[in-house]
Structures are given as C-alpha cells and as structure tokens.
Amino acid sequence: MPENHPKNDFLDLPRPVRKEDTFNEDKLLTYLKQVLPHLEGPLEVRQFPSGHSNLTYLLRMKDQDLVLRRPPRGKEIKTAHDMEREYRVLSSLQEVYPRVPRPLVYCEDPEVLGAPFYIMERIQGVILRGKEPPARILLTEDVMRQLCCRMVDHLVELHKVDLVESGLRDFGKPEGYIQRQVTGWTKRYFNAKTDSIPKIEQTAAWLKETMPVEERDALIHNDYKYDNLVLDPQDLTRIMAVLDWEMATVGDPFMDVGTTLGYWLDPQDPDPIKMLPFGPTLMRGNLDRAHLVERYENGYGLPMAHPVFYYVYGLFKIAVIAQQIYKRYKDGFSQDKRFAMMILGVQILGDQAILAIEKGRIYDLG
Numbered sequence: 001m002p003e004n005h006p007k008n009d010f011l012d013l014p015r016p017v018r019k020e021d022t023f024n025e026d027k028l029l030t031y032l033k034q035v036l037p038h039l040e041g042p043l044e045v046r047q048f049p050s051g052h053s054n055l056t057y058l059l060r061m062k063d064q065d066l067v068l069r070r071p072p073r074g075k076e077i078k079t080a081h082d083m084e085r086e087y088r089v090l091s092s093l094q095e096v097y098p099r100v101p102r103p104l105v106y107c108e109d110p111e112v113l114g115a116p117f118y119i120m121e122r123i124q125g126v127i128l129r130g131k132e133p134p135a136r137i138l139l140t141e142d143v144m145r146q147l148c149c150r151m152v153d154h155l156v157e158l159h160k161v162d163l164v165e166s167g168l169r170d171f172g173k174p175e176g177y178i179q180r181q182v183t184g185w186t187k188r189y190f191n192a193k194t195d196s197i198p199k200i201e202q203t204a205a206w207l208k209e210t211m212p213v214e215e216r217d218a219l220i221h222n223d224y225k226y227d228n229l230v231l232d233p234q235d236l237t238r239i240m241a242v243l244d245w246e247m248a249t250v251g252d253p254f255m256d257v258g259t260t261l262g263y264w265l266d267p268q269d270p271d272p273i274k275m276l277p278f279g280p281t282l283m284r285g286n287l288d289r290a291h292l293v294e295r296y297e298n299g300y301g302l303p304m305a306h307p308v309f310y311y312v313y314g315l316f317k318i319a320v321i322a323q324q325i326y327k328r329y330k331d332g333f334s335q336d337k338r339f340a341m342m343i344l345g346v347q348i349l350g351d352q353a354i355l356a357i358e359k360g361r362i363y364d365l366g
Contacts, residue, residue: 021047068119083116125232258313262349319346
C-alpha cells in the first residue's frame, strides 16, 4: 500500500530507530546481498514503535519492504532459541494456517547484528492498538461484533491445526504443560521482582494449588490479542495475519484462551484495570469474557471446566511480562519511557486476579 494511501494513518507505521536499538546497517546490507541477492537499492531501516518484547524493524530496499525481528538487549531468556522457534513455526504454518507472514531467512551469526534474528515479508494492514481507534476507522457495533467473533473462531482454527501434518508435533512438551507454566512464570516473577506486591505472590500460590488436570494439547500462540492481528483496511472484519509467534508452542489450548482473557476488558470491570491499554475490547459489539469463552467452547467442542483458573493465569502471566519489562527499564537496558509505569500495571493485574479468585467468576467483577 503506498505511503499516501487515505487510510495510511491507520496502519502500523514505522518510525526512526530508537538510539538504544540501533545496529550496524552496513553489516546487515552485506548479509542481505548474500542471502537475498534479488534485492536491489540502498537499505533504509526504521523501527516499529509498538510492542514490548522482541524488536521489530522495517527494511526497505527500492520497492521491497521486509520485516526484521530480533531480541531486545538485556533479555535473560535464550534469545537464539526464541528467534529460531519463531522462524520455524512461521515456516511450518504456511500451508495449514495461512494467516502468518512468510519467513525468508534466519540468521544466528552474532557478527551480523550481535544477536540472532530473522526476516519475513511485510503484511500491511490495520492493527488496533489502544482502547479506541481514531474515529475515522469505522468500527461500528456490527463490524466490531463480526471481528470479535472471527477473532475467536480463528483461535479455534489454530487449536485444531493437525500437529503431524504441520510438522510441529515435537514443537513443545504438552505433558505437564500447566505445571511448567505456573512454575516458570512464578520463577520469572521472583527473578524480576523489584517491589513488594503481595497480591501477585498470593496469585502465584493460588495457581499452584488450583491447577486443573490436562486433557488436551494443541499448537498455541500464547499472545493472541487484537494488537497481534493485521486487519484488511478495506474490510476490518477480515483478519489478514496473526503476528508475534515468539511464545508459540504445543500445550493446553485453554491456557492460550486464558492469555487472551487476561487482555480482555469488560465494561463491568473495576475502573483501574480499564485504564490499561489492552485494545478495544470495551467497544460496543465485543463479546464479554463469559460469551467469548462460550463461543470458543462451541467452536472447539470441549467445555472449559475451570475458566477462573485460566483467566487468573492470563492476568498473572501478563503481570510477570510487565514486571520483566519494568526491571529491564529500571536496570537501564531500555530508555523507552512507556516502561516507567509498568509497575502500576503489575499492581492492577494482581488486584484483578485476587478479585476473580474471591468472586469465583470471570465476569461482573466491578
């Protein structure tokens, strides 16, 4: 889509690269000419400003736009493994779940950028960030309802991907998945802890004591929400692509739904959590959390027996991610000013988790 397209201001557009996220562009250009010799022209690098985890850049060479993803500095997980996994899942899903960008090349040579990275095609479209889009995006109640329902249906479709046909049967270890997630996210929280937030620690203890029995496994995205969907600018109910597969694995699909629920705000929620920038789930036409679960259950064909557990898990997981980002900012690995207030989000998510536990439901928590 050309830069002067009338809906251009609705697209996810890049900006100049942040100072702390720069790299040697000459080395990258030399590498690109070796592995993608069909590319022509000088290299222009810009950065997509949204997102809080892996860094995402636009690479422009003549009339070809590509996207590069690499881990941020100061990240303590096995970043090379993350990039390779994300590249593999995109490659494997091309034929069985075509709503993913086409990956082009994976590089683990630290001499190029100083970290592993991969390059994929760019899919331009509308990405819904923030609680409400600009008024010029015509998200009527009917459009919002159609989009919301398709979002749930596409998640069901992902969870029904044949693991053998896709070649992803060995992509994760489904046995003991819930226990590993609860244990792992709890460990990550305490490793990144900066402040005393008792309700987060209470939530971790409750999750450990309340884990349901696992009865199913599927390919799961692990960060499925509105701002990881690319929408067709000409038809906002059409989902063109799902982005950010860095946490994808094989595990319990209900845990995937739990993460989506964690980002899902209802009109009846307490005011503090409705302040968090979790996408336009409060707009008229959206299903509430209870009806989202109902639609998912009807599509997937199995009831979610313990929705409170999965919702609380989603809130806890998001809180831990926010805590990790805040620690990275506090330790000086990022100067992104958005990260300075992350600790307040951790507190709010802890409050919401305990509220859901005490009320024993995922709805009407205000």
